[in-house]
Amino acid sequence: MTVSIAHLGPVGTYTEQAALAYASWLHQQTRQETILCPYPSIASTLRAVAQAQAELAVVPVENSIEGSVAxxxxxxxxxxxxxxxxxxxxxxxxxxxxxxxTLDDIQNVYSHPQALAQCQGWLEQFLPRVHLISTNSTTEALQQLEQDVKAGAISSLRASQLYNLPILASGINDYPDNCTRFWVLSQDCSQSSYHLASQNNSHTSLAFSLPANVPGALVKPLQVFAQRGINLSRIESRPTKRSLGEYLYFIDLEADINSSAVQSALVELTAQTEILKSFGSYNILGMRD
Structure with a gap:
């Protein structure tokens, strides 16, 4: 059986690059064949798996310069x-x-908001008067460049080859150590051939909302992990979209969900939160560009 992998398209995005790297790794591990399925947005990529249109999704979650992908x-x-x-x-x-x-000829620059933000300093220095136009991906506007010679797009070196586009400037991200973390997600199908069970997962991701916005409401859930010596590698707040000042909290633990310490913490955390969700345990792989 061929495993379908949803990702942000069109062809040439960094997410497709991550999906290709994952497909190669999966084939090495399981000899499993894969097919890549591009979607027009990150949200539609995730919904494709939730609605069983694809079996896996590869989506960006955090960048070393711009932080989390909301x-x-x-x-x-x-x-x-x-x-x-x-x-x-x-x-x-x-x-x-x-x-x-030349750079002086550029009037508009297109790209995904994350890419524009990651190159903000370079753009302010070399193209301070251009119009920055957000797109759904780093490759969405590339086919328009042939018709508009006064436009540019921030994308990858790989995309320049795929779309046969000249590179006017390279290495333009503001910091050289620029990395993005992607998640590979599926429905909870632990028996599937692409689910590689591990007893030693390095990270667990959770999210929770609080029953009331009162002093100490967040401290208590965090103490649950501190008291058990569980390190948090990331904590991120997002609006609940119900009321101004109400937040959801996403946290990454440096521990496996099946460990006794995490299991004990989850029991206590359930009593201190309004809604608690676990997104599973996993390992982290470094991929070459």
């Missing part, structure tokens, strides 16, 4: 049925692609 967290909370199978870390190197002859 739409991934928000959609994961809303869907409530997906589990993280693996995390991938991919180096990100941005380039400005354009048919323009």
């Amino acid at each position: 739409v991934t967290l928000d959609t994961l909370w809303q869907l409530d049925t997906l589990q993280i199978q693996l995390a991938l870390v991919l180096p990100i190197a941005h380039a400005l692609l354009s048919h323009a002859q």
